[in-house]
Amino acid sequence: xxxxxxxxxxxTYEKYGGKIVDFxxxxxxxxxxxxxxxxxxxxxxxxLFDVSHMGEIIIKGKDAYGFVEYLITxxxxxxEDNQVLYTFMCNRNGGVVDDxxxxxxxxxxxxxxxxxxxxxxxxxxxxxxxxxxxxxICNISDDTAQLAIQGPKxxxxxxxxxxxxxxQIKFFHFLRDVNIDGxxxxxxxxxxxxxxxxxxxxxxxxxxxxxxxxxxxGHDEEIVPVGLGARDTLRFEANLPLYGNELSEDxxxxxAGFGFFVKLDKVDFIGREALKNQKENGLNRxxxxxxxxxxxxxxxxxxxxxxxxxxxxxxxxxxxPTLKKNxxxxxxxxDHAKIGNEIIIAIxxxxxxxxxxxxxxxxxxxxK
Numbered sequence: 413x414x415x416x417x418x419x420x421x422x423x424t425y426e427k428y429g430g431k432i433v434d435f436x437x438x439x440x441x442x443x444x445x446x447x448x449x450x451x452x453x454x455x456x457x458x459x460l461f462d463v464s465h466m467g468e469i470i471i472k473g474k475d476a477y478g479f480v481e482y483l484i485t486x487x488x489x490x491x492e493d494n495q496v497l498y499t500f501m502c503n504r505n506g507g508v509v510d511d512x513x514x515x516x517x518x519x520x521x522x523x524x525x526x527x528x529x530x531x532x533x534x535x536x537x538x539x540x541x542x543x544x545x546x547x548x549i550c551n552i553s554d555d556t557a558q559l560a561i562q563g564p565k566x567x568x569x570x571x572x573x574x575x576x577x578x579x580q581i582k583f584f585h586f587l588r589d590v591n592i593d594g595x596x597x598x599x600x601x602x603x604x605x606x607x608x609x610x611x612x613x614x615x616x617x618x619x620x621x622x623x624x625x626x627x628x629x630g631h632d633e634e635i636v637p638v639g640l641g642a643r644d645t646l647r648f649e650a651n652l653p654l655y656g657n658e659l660s661e662d663x664x665x666x667x668a669g670f671g672f673f674v675k676l677d678k679v680d681f682i683g684r685e686a687l688k689n690q691k692e693n694g695l696n697r698x699x700x701x702x703x704x705x706x707x708x709x710x711x712x713x714x715x716x717x718x719x720x721x722x723x724x725x726x727x728x729x730x731x732x733p734t735l736k737k738n739x740x741x742x743x744x745x746x747d748h749a750k751i752g753n754e755i756i757i758a759i760x761x762x763x764x765x766x767x768x769x770x771x772x773x774x775x776x777x778x779x780k
Contacts, residue, residue, distance in 0.1 A: 413439050419464035420557055420616045421623055428627075428637045436529035438465045440640055447641035451733045454605050454646055458563035459638035460626055463611070464619060467531030468556045469538065472521035472548050479545035480514060480522050482681055483538065485665060485674040491516045496584040496602055499673055500665045501537065502683030506690055507661040508668075510534050511653060513602065515586060523598075525558075527655050541682065557619035561626060561635075562609030562646075564777065569630035570610055574599065578610070583779045593625050604643065606650025606776040648728050649735070649774040651701075657712055657727040658699055658741060666690055667743065669699050669771065698749045699727060701771040702757075704738035706764035710757050716742045717756040717763065723748045726757065734774055740766075 413432060416439040425432060430441030440462070443450060453459050471480055481488055486499035495516055501509040510530040515523035526534045535551050542549065561570055567578050575591040578599075586600030598613040614622060627635060644654065653659050658668050665674050666687060675681075676688050704710060710729025715722055724744030732739050740757075748755065753768045 417465070419462055420619050421462045421464065424620055424623060425462075430637070430639065433640070435465070435640055438528060440465060441637075443639040443641045444637045447639070447645065448733045450636055450638040450642035451645050453634065453636045454563045454607055454638060454642065455734055456564065458561060458565040458569055458609075458630055458633055458635040459605075459642070460623065460630070460635055461560040461562065461638050461643060462558075462619075462623065463560050464557040464616070465528040466558055467526040467528055467534065467551070467553045468558075468613070469524040469526060469535060470521065470548075470550045470552055471524065471538070472517075472550075473546050474520065475545040476520050476522055476547045479542060479547045480524075481678065482545070483541065484512075484514065485681060485683065485687070486514075487675040487678050488514060488516065488522075489678075493518055494586055494588070496586060496600055498584075500659070500670070501534065502665070502681075502687065503661060504683055504686060506664040506666075506683045506686035508655070508659040508663060508665060509537050509661065511655055511659055515598075515600070517588070530655060555616065557614050557616040559612045559614070559619065559623060559626070560603055560605075560609060561612070561630075562603045562605040562607045562638075563635075564608060565630070565633040565635070566607070566609040569626065569633050569635055570599075570612075572629045573625060581610075593622060595622060601779060603778070604652055605646040606652065606774055606778065607646075608777055608779050644728075645730055645733060648730055648741075649732055650776050651771055651773060654728065658743075663699075663743065664690060667695055667697055667699065695746045697724065697743055698746050699741055699743045699771075700749050700768050701773065702740055702742060702755060702766040703769050704740075704757070704764065704766045705754075706766075707738075708757065708759040708762065708764045709738050710740040710742075710759065710766070715758045716744055717758065718748050718753075719756070723755070732773060739769075739773055741771075 484499040595618040603609040729740030
C-alpha cells in the first residue's frame with residue numbers, strides 16, 4: 413500500500429474500521445462495517461463517502477464554452493450558472509474516453525469532475541484537443557477534496573452544518589462558497605447512489621474535520637461511513653454506469669444505452685460522425701439487464717451464451733441487497749437483446765440460466 417496514492421482521510425479510515433484496498437492506484441476503503449449494512453444505510457437513512465480521489469479540471473477563457481461543447485457529447489447550450497450536466501467525452505471512434513460531470517461557474521468557466529482512474533488520460537486528452545480554442549486548462553485535483561452524503565436523511569443532517577437552505581438547491585444544481593461548519597465549499601445536489609444527497613468540494617486541509625463533524629451531527633439519524641463496495645452495489649442498482657465496466661474506449665454511449673446524453677444535432681463534437689453512423693446503421697451489440705434463474709452470482713467478465721454460441725460478457729453482476737436477487741448487466745450481440753430472452757451465464761464450470769429483463773432494477777429517489 414506504500415506506493416498507492418492516498419486521500420487526506422487515509423489515517424481516519426482506521427478510526428472507523430475501514431478495510432483498505434488498491435482501487436485504480438489509490439488506497440481506499442472497500443468497507444467499514446460491511447457492504448450490505450452500508451448499502452442499506454444509504455437506501456434507508458444516510459451514508460458518507462470519501463471521494464477525494466476523483467479528478468477536477470477547470471476550463472476557462474474566452475472560448476471555454478465552445479471548447480467544452482466540442483469535447484463532450486451532451487450540450488451545455490441550455491446550461492445555466494450553478495447547474496450541472498452529466499456527459500461523455502468520446503474518442504473519434506465514438507468510444508468513451510470518460511464519463512463526467514460539468515459544472516457551469518459562468519459562460520467562460522467550467523468545472524469538470526472526472527474519474528480518478530482516467531484523470532491523467534483525460535487531462536492529456538483535453539490539452540491535446542484544445543487546438544485554436546482560447547481556453548486555459550488547469551488540473552486542480554490536488555487542491556480539491558470531495559465528500560458525498562447520500563440517502564433520505566442526507567439533507568437534514570447536512571443542514572445542521574451549512575448557512576444556506578439546502579431545499580433550495582435543485583437536483584443537478586449547486587452553490588459555491590457555501591459556509592459548511594466554518595469552511596468554504598461547493599455543495600451540489602448530485603450523487604452516485606440513486607438516492608437524494610449532496611457532493612461537497614472543499615480544501616484538502618478541511619476535509620478530515622468535516623468528515624468527523626458530519627458523522628457526529630448525523631449520529632441520531634444513524635449515518636454511517638461507506639466504502640467502495642456499497643458505492644458499487646448502490647450505483648449498479650440505480651443503473652448508473654461504471655467506467656471500465658459499462659463504459660470504455662471500446663464501448664460507445666449508444667451501445668451502453670445512454671443515447672439521451674448524446675446530442676447528435678449539435679454542430680460538432682469529438683466522435684460525432686462515428687456515433688451518427690452507428691445510430692443510422694443500427695447497433696451490433698447492446699448492454700442488457702438480466703436476472704439469474706438458476707442459483708449463482710454473476711460477476712464482471714463472465715461469458716454469456718445463447719445455447720452454445722458466445723454472445724457477450726457481463727459488465728457488472730451482484731446479489732442485489734435491495735431486491736434480494738442475483739442480477740447483472742451484460743454487453744451482448746444485439747440480435748439476442750430482446751426482453752424475455754433466455755441467456756446462459758458461464759459461472760466457473762457451470763452454465764446457468766438467466767432471463768433478460770427491463771433495465772430498471774431500482775427506482776431512483778433523487779429530488780426532481
